Amino acid sequence: VSLLEEYYQKAINDGITVFAIVGSAPSTATGMYDDLKKISTFAKKHNIWFHVDGAHGGASIFSAKYSHTVNGIDQADSVVIDGHKMMMMPTITTALLFKNGIHSYTTFSQKADYLLNKSRDEDWYNLAKRTFECTKTMMSIQWYTLLKTYGEGIFDEYLTTLYDLGHKMAEMIEIDSQFELAVKPMSNIVCFRYFDSSLNNSELNQLNKRIRHQLLEEGEFYIVQTKLNGIHYLRITIMNPFTTIAHLKRLLEKIKEKSKSIRTST
Structure with missing residues (x-):
C-alpha cells in the first residue's frame, strides 16, 4: 500500500490515465488480503473507481472470526464474489455488487428493438439490459436458497472451519525444518x-515440481503450484x-516420502 502513491504518480507522469484500482480479497496465488481500508482512502483521494476482487474470499464477511480480513470492503464501488468457491454453491455462481445500483446499467448495454424497450423505471428483473447475454441462468436462486x-x-461455519485449517496447516509447517512457508x-x-538447506533454489524448485507430479499421479492428494x-x-x-x-x-x-524416494533414485 505504501507504494500506491509512487506508482500512481509515475503512471500520471507517463501519460497514463488511472481510472480504477483493484483490491484483492484475497490474492489467488497466495491467499493474502490487501488492506482494503487504505486502498479505499487512496481511491477517494484520487477520485478513482475502487473494485474489490473477492471472488475467493469475499465471503469472509460472514465469518465472525475472519471478517476483519475484508475491513473496508463496504467502501468499494463494486465487489465480485464467487458463490461456488467459499459459499458451497454449484459452479458458476458469481455475484457482482455495486454500491450504486444504477452503475450496473452503465457498464454493459445493448440495443435490440425486438427485445428491449426503453423504460422510465429501473427494470431490475431484466438482466438483458445489464449483460451481453439474453439467455442467462438465474444464478441468484442459489444464493437465495442457501440464505x-x-x-x-452456514457461511460463517464453513469459511471459519476452512480458514482455521489453513492456519493449522501453517503451524505444522513452521515447526518442521523440512518445510518452508x-x-x-x-x-x-x-x-x-x-x-x-543443502540444496540451492534451482535444485529445490526441481525437487518440489517432481514431488507434486508424483502426488498427482498417485491420486491420494491433489495440490497445485x-x-x-x-x-x-x-x-x-x-x-x-x-x-x-x-x-x-x-x-x-x-x-517427505516422495522427496526421499526421488533423491535416492537420482
Whole structure:
C-alpha cells in the first residue's frame, strides 16, 4: 500500500490515465488480503473507481472470526464474489455488487428493438439490459436458497472451519525444518515447499515440481503450484470442511516420502 502513491504518480507522469484500482480479497496465488481500508482512502483521494476482487474470499464477511480480513470492503464501488468457491454453491455462481445500483446499467448495454424497450423505471428483473447475454441462468436462486434455508450462519461455519485449517496447516509447517512457508496464510490457501538447506533454489524448485507430479499421479492428494520471486511452491486450497488435521499430516508425510524416494533414485 505504501507504494500506491509512487506508482500512481509515475503512471500520471507517463501519460497514463488511472481510472480504477483493484483490491484483492484475497490474492489467488497466495491467499493474502490487501488492506482494503487504505486502498479505499487512496481511491477517494484520487477520485478513482475502487473494485474489490473477492471472488475467493469475499465471503469472509460472514465469518465472525475472519471478517476483519475484508475491513473496508463496504467502501468499494463494486465487489465480485464467487458463490461456488467459499459459499458451497454449484459452479458458476458469481455475484457482482455495486454500491450504486444504477452503475450496473452503465457498464454493459445493448440495443435490440425486438427485445428491449426503453423504460422510465429501473427494470431490475431484466438482466438483458445489464449483460451481453439474453439467455442467462438465474444464478441468484442459489444464493437465495442457501440464505433462506440455512441463514448466514452456514457461511460463517464453513469459511471459519476452512480458514482455521489453513492456519493449522501453517503451524505444522513452521515447526518442521523440512518445510518452508512462502507467506503466513490469511485464508485456506497455503503455499509452502519441501526444504533442505543443502540444496540451492534451482535444485529445490526441481525437487518440489517432481514431488507434486508424483502426488498427482498417485491420486491420494491433489495440490497445485505457484511461483513467487522465482521460487517454486506447492499450493493447497482446503475446500472440504470434513478435512482433518490427520489428512494434513498425512500430506506432509507423503511429501517427505516422495522427496526421499526421488533423491535416492537420482
